[in-house]
Amino acid sequence: MNFMILDIALLIIFLISILVILYLGRKKVRKDGVLLLYDTKWGIASIKKFGEKHKKFLKKIGHFSNWLGYVLMAGMIYLFGKIVWIYLFNADAVRAIKVPPIMPLIPYLPQVFKLSFLPPFYFTYWIIILAVIAITHEYFHGIFAAANGVKTKKTGFGFFPFFLPIFFAAFVELDEKKMQKKKASAQKAILSAGTFANTLTALIGVLLMWGFFAAAFAPAGVIYDDYAYTIEKVADISMLNGVELLNPNYKDIEPLIQDTGNIFTVNNQRFTAVKGFTGDKEYVALYYNSPAFMKKVYGPIIKINEKPTKSLDDFTEIMGQYSPGEKIQLTTLVEDKESNYEIILQSNPNDKDSPWLGIVFYGEQKGFIAKFSGFFNSYKDPHTYYEPRVEWFQFIYDLLWWLVLISFSVALVNMLPMGIFDGGRFFYLTILQLTGSRKKAENSFKIITWVLLSLVALIMVFWLVSIW
Numbered sequence: 181m182n183f184m185i186l187d188i189a190l191l192i193i194f195l196i197s198i199l200v201i202l203y204l205g206r207k208k209v210r211k212d213g214v215l216l217l218y219d220t221k222w223g224i225a226s227i228k229k230f231g232e233k234h235k236k237f238l239k240k241i242g243h244f245s246n247w248l249g250y251v252l253m254a255g256m257i258y259l260f261g262k263i264v265w266i267y268l269f270n271a272d273a274v275r276a277i278k279v280p281p282i283m284p285l286i287p288y289l290p291q292v293f294k295l296s297f298l299p300p301f302y303f304t305y306w307i308i309i310l311a312v313i314a315i316t317h318e319y320f321h322g323i324f325a326a327a328n329g330v331k332t333k334k335t336g337f338g339f340f341p342f343f344l345p346i347f348f349a350a351f352v353e354l355d356e357k358k359m360q361k362k363k364a365s366a367q368k369a370i371l372s373a374g375t376f377a378n379t380l381t382a383l384i385g386v387l388l389m390w391g392f393f394a395a396a397f398a399p400a401g402v403i404y405d406d407y408a409y410t411i412e413k414v415a416d417i418s419m420l421n422g423v424e425l426l427n428p429n430y431k432d433i434e435p436l437i438q439d440t441g442n443i444f445t446v447n448n449q450r451f452t453a454v455k456g457f458t459g460d461k462e463y464v465a466l467y468y469n470s471p472a473f474m475k476k477v478y479g480p481i482i483k484i485n486e487k488p489t490k491s492l493d494d495f496t497e498i499m500g501q502y503s504p505g506e507k508i509q510l511t512t513l514v515e516d517k518e519s520n521y522e523i524i525l526q527s528n529p530n531d532k533d534s535p536w537l538g539i540v541f542y543g544e545q546k547g548f549i550a551k552f553s554g555f556f557n558s559y560k561d562p563h564t565y566y567e568p569r570v571e572w573f574q575f576i577y578d579l580l581w582w583l584v585l586i587s588f589s590v591a592l593v594n595m596l597p598m599g600i601f602d603g604g605r606f607f608y609l610t611i612l613q614l615t616g617s618r619k620k621a622e623n624s625f626k627i628i629t630w631v632l633l634s635l636v637a638l639i640m641v642f643w644l645v646s647i648w
Contacts, residue, residue: 183302183575191287191303202339215338217351222335227319227352231326238327241376242369245324248379249372252595253603259592260632267639267646274646281639285586299578309583313378313590314350320377321370322352328366331355364609371602371609378591385584390559392580393566396573399490401480401513401565404539407473409455409465410529412446417464419445430461443469470538471523477539479512479519480565486511492541492563502535504528510537513565599629 201218202209208219231238266273267281278293287303289295322332334353359367417428421443425432433454436442440453444466452473455465467473481489485508489495502508504527512519528536541563560566568574597607604625612621 187287187302187304190307194303194307198339208336212338215340217336217338219334219336223319223322224332224335227322227332227335228326231323234323235327238324239369242324242327242366242373245372245376246365246368248376249368249595249603249606252375252379252592253597253606256592256596256603260596260635264635264639267642271642271646274643278647280643282636299581301582305579305582308579309586310349312381312583313587316377316381317374317590317594318350318352320373321354324370324373325352325354325359328362328370330358330362330370364613368606368609371606372595374602375591375594378587378594382584382587382591385580385587389577389580389584392573392577393559396570396577397566397568399561399564400567401482402489402492402495403480403563403565405542405563406455406540408468408470408536408538408540410451410468411458411463411465412451414457414462414464416446417444418447419443430457430464433457433464468529468538470536471526472538475521475523477510477512477521477523477537479514481510482513482518482565483509483511485509490564491561499535499537504533504535506535596632597625597628598632599625604629 202216205218210217210219263281278295279289283289285301285306287301287306290298290301318335322335325332331354332352333355336351336353338349338351354370359370362370414428414430414433417425417433419425420428420436434457437454437456442453444451444454446466450469451466452469453467455467457464471477481495483489484495484498487494487498489498502525504525507522507524510521510523512521523537525535525537528534568577594601595603595606597603607628608621608625611624612618615621
């Protein structure tokens with residue numbers, strides 16, 4: 181049976197089950213803003229017992245949790261600023277991303293928006309991950325509260341009725357009166373406990389993912405980053421499709437950026453297609469008329485003349501056995517289907533005696549996001565394509581991958597200093613500690629909330645403009 185059919189069937193069963201539970205337990209349902217809350221007493225005894233038993237340890241951990249909260253808050257503000265910058269000043273990137281800036285991660289999102297850079301996201305993933313993240317997040321709030329003498333009054337689940345009962349979250353309702361009487365540091369420890377739990381979940385997920393990947397996957401091919409290209413000055417383009425150009429500029433070349441049927445001549449050398457421009461628009465990246473580009477080679481390279489290329493070293497060694505002008509058969513793999521390309525090797529522009537296919541492998545990527553991604557993928561060679569030893573191993577690996585991504589994302593977003601997140605009150609308490617003035621803390625909290633909400637509205641407008 182196709183897994184997607186089974187997954188959709190599970191989604192339908194889940195929706196029906198939740199509707200039945202809400203109906204039968206309707207006396208336990210109450211409205212809180214846009215949410216419907218379903219009250220329970222689940223886990224309260226466990227929260228109280230664990231929190232009181234490990235009081236000293238949890239209080240010590242609370243100091244680290246507070247420090248982590250500040251790190252995550254600073255990281256989230258930085259990422260939010262980067263997102264605002266991209267949506268305001270990089271319309272091309274926004275069109276490529278497709279997804280609106282404010283979009284809940286729902287089942288099948290990558291499939292619907294055809295986001296090939298993300299693995300599929302099934303309802304099965306969603307419900308398992310949501311349960312793990314929500315329960316640990318709220319449980320940590322509860323045990324840190326218990327360690328600081330704050331009682332958990334209720335537990336339960338919240339639902340967004342306008343999305344049907346598919347989007348929900350767990351909650352713990354603490355004794356707010358006791359909470360407010362505690363020192364600011366204790367309150368912050370309780371507030372940041374949820375993000376501490378999510379970060380811990382992400383780190384455990386990384387270790388599980390690393391170990392599982394090593395046991396369940398094997399090298400099977402070579403991944404290249406792009407076709408070969410060069411950076412040239414726009415003004416140096418002398419001809420376009422055989423027609424002489426006089427003092428060309430960015431505006432002359434920019435309309436051709438998506439067109440691969442043009443030939444650009446620079447210093448008597450021919451190039452095909454525009455890759456992009458530098459920030460100042462004075463320089464342009466042009467693709468060479470390389471064998472790989474002209475044949476539109478696509479996908480991981482798994483064989484050259486039937487010889488397996490399981491790593492970049494294999495690829496380099498096999499390519500070294502051929503000379504410019506020789507014909508080879510290149511085999512790639514796309515969606516479990518092999519594609520063969522008949523390639524006549526050219527001479528390398530930088531070494532006339534070396535065979536040249538015309539693909540490039542990037543080195544270490546710069547920037548915070550690239551380095552962060554590189555850390556979490558350090559167990560893999562970025563230029564090696566891996567295959568699962570058993571087909572369903574991919575399903576488990578993708579589940580772990582999403583668990584890590586979503587856990588860390590929730591930890592970050594939850595520390596954004598806005599009223600609807602724990603980070604909002606965390607920020608308020610910080611300003612209160614620094615100034616000793618409730619009025620200044622309240623005003624600072626209101627200002628930063630409205631600034632962030634205004635920026636969210638602004639990037640939504642820019643997203644709408646970009647896709648039109």
